[in-house]
Amino acid sequence: MSIVLIAEQILNGLQFGVMLFLMAAGLTLIFGVMGLINLAHGSLYMIGAFAAAAVASFTGSFILALIGALTAAAIAGAMVELLVIRRLYSKDHLDQVLATFALILIFSEGTRWVFGSFPLFLDIPRYLSGSVELPGSIQYPRYRLVLIAAGLLIAAGLGLLITKTRLGIQIRAGENDREMIAALGVDISRLYTLVFALGSALAGLAGALVGAIQSVQVGMGEPVLILAFVVIVIGGIGSIKGALIGALLVGMTDTLGDIFLVELLKLFTDPSTATSIGSSIASMAIYLLMGAVLVWRPSGLFGASP
Amino acid sequence: MPEAVLSTRGLTKYFGAVVASENISLELKLGEIHAIIGPNGAGKSTLISQICGNIRPDLGSVFLKGADITKTSVRFRSRAGLARSFQISALAMEDTVLQNVVLGALGASGQPWRFFNSVMSDAHLKGTALSALESVGLTSVAHKRAFELSHGQRRQLEIAIALTLKPKAFMMDEPMAGLGAEGSSRMTRFLNGLREKAPILLVEHDMDAVFALADRISVLVYGKIIASGSVSEIRKDQRVREAYLGDYC
Amino acid sequence: MINEKYFNSVIVLLLLLVPAWATASDEPFTITLITRAVVFSLAAVGLNIALGLGGLVSLGHAVFFGLGGYAMGILAFHAQTYSALFEWPFLIEGTKSMPLIWLVALIFCSIAASLIGFLSLRTSGVYFIMITLAFGQMFYFFSISWPKYGGEDGLSIYVRNGFPGLNTLIPLHYYGLCLVMLFLALWFSARLKKSPFGLALNAARQSPERVETVGLNGKRLKLIAFVISGAITGLAGALFADLNRFVSPTMFSWQTSGEIMIFVIIGGVGRLFGPVTGALVFVSLEHFLGGINDYWHVYLGLFLLGIVLLGKGGLVGILCGKEKINA
Numbered sequence: 001m002s003i004v005l006i007a008e009q010i011l012n013g014l015q016f017g018v019m020l021f022l023m024a025a026g027l028t029l030i031f032g033v034m035g036l037i038n039l040a041h042g043s044l045y046m047i048g049a050f051a052a053a054a055v056a057s058f059t060g061s062f063i064l065a066l067i068g069a070l071t072a073a074a075i076a077g078a079m080v081e082l083l084v085i086r087r088l089y090s091k092d093h094l095d096q097v098l099a100t101f102a103l104i105l106i107f108s109e110g111t112r113w114v115f116g117s118f119p120l121f122l123d124i125p126r127y128l129s130g131s132v133e134l135p136g137s138i139q140y141p142r143y144r145l146v147l148i149a150a151g152l153l154i155a156a157g158l159g160l161l162i163t164k165t166r167l168g169i170q171i172r173a174g175e176n177d178r179e180m181i182a183a184l185g186v187d188i189s190r191l192y193t194l195v196f197a198l199g200s201a202l203a204g205l206a207g208a209l210v211g212a213i214q215s216v217q218v219g220m221g222e223p224v225l226i227l228a229f230v231v232i233v234i235g236g237i238g239s240i241k242g243a244l245i246g247a248l249l250v251g252m253t254d255t256l257g258d259i260f261l262v263e264l265l266k267l268f269t270d271p272s273t274a275t276s277i278g279s280s281i282a283s284m285a286i287y288l289l290m291g292a293v294l295v296w297r298p299s300g301l302f303g304a305s306p
Numbered sequence: 307m308p309e310a311v312l313s314t315r316g317l318t319k320y321f322g323a324v325v326a327s328e329n330i331s332l333e334l335k336l337g338e339i340h341a342i343i344g345p346n347g348a349g350k351s352t353l354i355s356q357i358c359g360n361i362r363p364d365l366g367s368v369f370l371k372g373a374d375i376t377k378t379s380v381r382f383r384s385r386a387g388l389a390r391s392f393q394i395s396a397l398a399m400e401d402t403v404l405q406n407v408v409l410g411a412l413g414a415s416g417q418p419w420r421f422f423n424s425v426m427s428d429a430h431l432k433g434t435a436l437s438a439l440e441s442v443g444l445t446s447v448a449h450k451r452a453f454e455l456s457h458g459q460r461r462q463l464e465i466a467i468a469l470t471l472k473p474k475a476f477m478m479d480e481p482m483a484g485l486g487a488e489g490s491s492r493m494t495r496f497l498n499g500l501r502e503k504a505p506i507l508l509v510e511h512d513m514d515a516v517f518a519l520a521d522r523i524s525v526l527v528y529g530k531i532i533a534s535g536s537v538s539e540i541r542k543d544q545r546v547r548e549a550y551l552g553d554y555c
Numbered sequence: 556m557i558n559e560k561y562f563n564s565v566i567v568l569l570l571l572l573v574p575a576w577a578t579a580s581d582e583p584f585t586i587t588l589i590t591r592a593v594v595f596s597l598a599a600v601g602l603n604i605a606l607g608l609g610g611l612v613s614l615g616h617a618v619f620f621g622l623g624g625y626a627m628g629i630l631a632f633h634a635q636t637y638s639a640l641f642e643w644p645f646l647i648e649g650t651k652s653m654p655l656i657w658l659v660a661l662i663f664c665s666i667a668a669s670l671i672g673f674l675s676l677r678t679s680g681v682y683f684i685m686i687t688l689a690f691g692q693m694f695y696f697f698s699i700s701w702p703k704y705g706g707e708d709g710l711s712i713y714v715r716n717g718f719p720g721l722n723t724l725i726p727l728h729y730y731g732l733c734l735v736m737l738f739l740a741l742w743f744s745a746r747l748k749k750s751p752f753g754l755a756l757n758a759a760r761q762s763p764e765r766v767e768t769v770g771l772n773g774k775r776l777k778l779i780a781f782v783i784s785g786a787i788t789g790l791a792g793a794l795f796a797d798l799n800r801f802v803s804p805t806m807f808s809w810q811t812s813g814e815i816m817i818f819v820i821i822g823g824v825g826r827l828f829g830p831v832t833g834a835l836v837f838v839s840l841e842h843f844l845g846g847i848n849d850y851w852h853v854y855l856g857l858f859l860l861g862i863v864l865l866g867k868g869g870l871v872g873i874l875c876g877k878e879k880i881n882a
Contacts, residue, residue, distance in 0.1 A: 037681055087864055093681060094612050098820050099863040101813050105856030113850050226692060233685040276702060283696035287689045291674060294686055298678045385770035396765045398758040409758050413769025418755040425751040
């Protein structure tokens with residue numbers, strides 16, 4: 001196992017982690033402010049990816065595709081919030097789970113209806129393709145580096161938004177005390193729609209960015225959604241900082257778990273058994289991580305204890 | 307002088323830098339009602355929670371009938387005879403009044419691990435429950451659901467549940483809250499009779515009720531007992547007047 | 556409002572008459588379809604004990620459904636290949652006997668439910684939902700990446716396993732067997748609901764402080780409910796695998812957990828016949844809507860949304876009103 005390989009895997013883990021963060025940030029905001037479990041968050045990721053693929057094929061511009069993804073997901077999010085989600089805030093978690101599961105069905109089949117069952121492809125623009133040589137003669141795809149940078153920038157921006165702006169103050173107030181923000185004269189229903197649209201836009205952007213390195217297809221959102229849930233549960237539901245740390249932990253565990261476990265097992269058993277057992281365990285690694293964190297701290301790393 | 311049924315010795319609890327209870331020692335004797343009064347945020351509920359086991363004190367001990375129960379669970383204390391009624395009623399609201407009391411009898415029996423026989427046709431449990439309901443005067447509403455009851459009736463139901471556990475002491479957190487004038491006076495009469503069954507540690511804001519019921523009053527201000535004595539002693543106490551009662555007397 | 560007893564009787568009659576009609580008019584596919592509904596009902600009756608009585612929103616019941624399925628798959632696989640499961644420390648061979656397979660399924664699901672329940676019940680609320688979901692995913696990915704029993708492709712069994720005195724290859728016989736198991740589970744959960752345990756569990760769901768202040772251990776009550784619930788869903792998994800003569804990681808997937816939950820909620824959470832009603836409606840929708848339109852999931856989604864937003868407690872709640880007091 002060479003240093004180069006490890007460095008590459010670390011970068012892959014970082015890239016995966018920051019993309020998970022974009023998903024998890026929205027989920028955790030929505031839960032923190034509105035107390036809503038949104039299973040349909042993965043659908044917004046998918047909508048972002050499809051919108052990007054559609055815009056890119058019309059205009060040929062990657063930037064326009066990203067803007068399209070952001071806009072489409074934000075609009076879809078705001079519409080869903082206005083039509084359905086706001087009726088769920090007062091209901092219990094069970095109803096929220098079921099209703100947002102229903103939304104997944106509607107969005108997935110609806111998208112299949114419009115775009116068909118075949119995957120679409122979103123190309124990386126030429127100026128972002130190819131690879132870059134990093135110190136230590138590591139060749140690494142330029143696009144993935146851009147993803148890491150973009151993800152970290154957005155994380156920083158979100159941090160500023162939450163701590164420094166008026167909207168951020170309202171969001172934090174909403175997390176702590178719903179009556180208080182009403183007393184402060186904030187239009188709660190507008191704030192909720194705004195937060196939901198913001199979360200949706202982040203998910204849509206993540207979908208578009210990742211869509212360029214994977215295929216764009218119906219059902220692409222759900223695996224990421226579940227990982228994003230794992231992230232926010234590890235980080236503590238409602239905490240943006242927790243979401244970032246959780247996302248990086250999950251990203252790293254997922255990419256590094258495989259090679260390290262296999263190498264570790266090779267010390268004890270023959271290579272083929274090591275590979276098969278190692279990858280079986282590695283496929284569960286993040287869930288084991290989550291289980292361990294919850295046993296240790298039942299409300300996540302940065303969650304408020306109940 | 308009768309031995310204390312319940313006592314605390316030096317209970318101290320900090321929440322961060324805030325002291326919620328500071329060196330609280332008090333006693334509850336057979337047949338008496340001992341009222342705890344104090345302004346909002348004085349730490350009355352924190353005190354009750356420490357006695358009942360929801361919060362563990364940082365220092366000090368709680369004794370029930372001479373036995374140290376400081377480190378035991380809520381469940382253990384309930385079985386040992388510490389009965390609690392909550393500030394906000396904690397009842398199975400969807401269940402009937404009778405079912406709620408049968409639950410108490412079931413808890414007292416310590417045998418919930420029966421999966422086949424019908425609990426409501428268990429003669430022993432039902433008998434215990436019905437006699438508890440009768441002693442609080444709720445027999446006529448036995449088949450209503452708990453959420454259909456008035457505030458006062460819910461308090462009485464909580465007490466009926468507690469009675470099935472053969473309590474040695476009652477902890478009551480604001481039983482008069484939300485009752486209205488007539489309800490309060492009815493509850494006052496009820497509690498007055500209840501002290502025969504077991505002594506009551508009463509946290510209450512309603513001063514008329516406190517003065518009518520209490521054998522002893524302790525005044526809690528900022529987590530500290532600043533005075534303790536009979537009703538007339540407390541009424542006269544200058545510090546209490548300044549700190550709390552103001553022009554009430 | 557329909558009296559709930561009459562409503563339940565209609566469902567029972569339906570379960571008895573539809574296969575009779577299908578046999579008379581020689582429609583074996585209908586029997587397979589309603590067998591599927593009955594097996595789903597059984598899985599949902601299991602979940603309803605945790606969800607309806609205990610208030611435990613488990614999004615991981617696919618674990619038990621899948622474990623039951625794989626108990627059947629693995630035992631039958633070894634029986635049909637005449638290979639031992641393992642030879643050390645003692646010899647264990649496969650089997651084609653349903654009662655034995657069910658026993659194994661029940662044991663493994665109880666063990667798994669004890670462990671998962673013990674860890675998950677440290678949390679509550681959303682965390683509970685998520686941690687059960689995560690356990691489901693753990694089993695799902697493990698089954699995919701474990702090549703010995705088919706990995707992603709799953710395991711096929713050539714001949715349906717046997718039950719003494721029945722020819723399980725005849726659809727009606729197998730249906731009868733599944734129906735008896737469903738009725739047994741319904742009878743059991745009806746008794747459970749009225750039992751001392753049921754009363755205490757029901758109270759633990761509504762007010763955790765209340766059960767603690769009468770000296771009962773609310774967490775332990777919920778854990779036992781979770782184990783009973785998981786075992787019943789596991790039995791359904793074994794029956795489902797035998798119905799299809801096939802097991803695959805899909806049985807462990809979170810969509811499976813979601814579907815089992817959907818059956819319970821469409822029908823009515825906590826209602827005795829809620830899970831059965833939900834499963835019957837779901838399988839009918841899947842069959843009839845799926846036959847008309849490829850995109851039937853859109854309609855299913857709208858239907859589910861309607862049920863939730865109406866907030867009447869599922870179909871049983873809409874048709875029969877609130878539950879009568881069982882005293």
